[in-house]
Amino acid sequence: MVEHATRVGNRLLAALPPADFALLAPHLRKVPLLHDAVLVRSGDRIEHLYFPCSGAIAFIMELPNGQTAATAVIGNDGAVGLMTALGPHRSPMTAVVRVAGTALQISPARFQTALERSPALRSLVQLLSRALMTQVQHVAACNALHSVEARLARWLLHIHDRTDGGGDVLPLTQETLSELLGVRRTTVTHVVSALRTSRALKSSRRGQLDIDRQRLEVIACECYKVMSRRIDRIVSQDAVRLLHAAPARSGCPPPDFPFAKTDS
Template sequence: MTSMTSRFEGNHLLTALASAVASLLEPDLEWVELQAGDLLHQAGAEVRHVYFPVTGTISLVSSLEDGSSSEVAVVGNEGMVGVCAFMGDTSALCDAVVQRPGHAFRMGTQALLHHTRRSPELMQQLLAYTQALFTHMAQSSACNRHHALDQQLCRWLLQHLDRQDNTDMLATQERIASLLGVRREGVTSGALKLQKAGLIEYHRGHIHILDRDGLEARSCECYGVVRRAYDKLSFAHMESHAMARNATAPLVVKRSLQSA
């Protein structure tokens, strides 16, 4: 029989839940398509739905009154969009814009609140993910302020690459400049440097990653800090399931001895 969590395969936050918890969530989850450019929620507005991406990626963008903006984090199949929904204030902290089209599970905010009150395990998983997300946001802010543009560009490419299953990206220089909060000319110069170094191919909004290891070597430490925060989260999930399996082992041995 197919397990309940296997139905959510593709989103790591959902599949990390025990089957009993996942079965409670299932009636309130719907499968939705995400189109590039879709605004899932806007800063200051009430978050009516949360999203658990499976194949799409969403940029969390902070915007200023003068129209400038920058990406503070990117969310893929490792997590959830709309964490403020269960943290006491359902007003969005920033814009959530679909960067890469795909699919996601969607749940109403009130349903999520209901389930977090019923399930301490769900709340704990969401809080652990939120801690990793806040690390991501804080490190992005520091990176945008202190590191060279080509380093920022490498970090941005790697973080988006981590959240997809191939090495091709669709993003114009204007879009990347907007997400990094820099001038388009800077992105053009940075992309040319990476192309000359044999790390990427770039042509009319199409980016093909040639050398991932080279991008990591050229990136600043911020990529590694954020990656380790999410890796730690994944390890904690695996460790939790391993402990649960080990806890049942003595019972299996006991039954074997009795049958003998």
């Protein structure tokens, strides 16, 4: 399983039984996730599903008055565009790459075909939905109950968790922080200044935040650890247990799982 997970990259795809993953593998294309790239906009038809292998993607809710707020951040523990598993669907939110990385991309039609043949894939959709709903619910409660400083520390930790060893400098602008928090940029300026005073931020150069993770963990509300534990349980322990409990497919998988050509 460890070798398989290393090759696949996305934790939930790696948890699939080999025969079920083999239904997807020929149609998965490894693509770059470029910083600030918009993978899908709210209201647009979903053209591709993305299973991140590295990097961080924020789901953004856009209100009619133009205000925006982040509702979740995912990395190799999630997917973008999974609503297509329920049929042709327009995206309810915008997905933006906040930390560059890579993803496995597949068309909705190819994914739907595999889904119809694989009980384990149907369990995968349920797991991903649970993980995302868990995060969205926690974010809503956190926004209502905790200070802006604690919420920013939580978001920075969630994003840092998904940088895959990329160091302590996060490529986040004040505009992005405003979007994550759902507050004005003037408020972001005050919050960043407060975190620098407490030394949770070592520096805040334009477009970059150099964090002190230990100090952020002290400032962050309890939501960070609670959310991390629950989501990790869903995408690791629950994933392996439920996916491998699904009725087995007949036939033997090929010895390896070559992906389609990687975009350069």
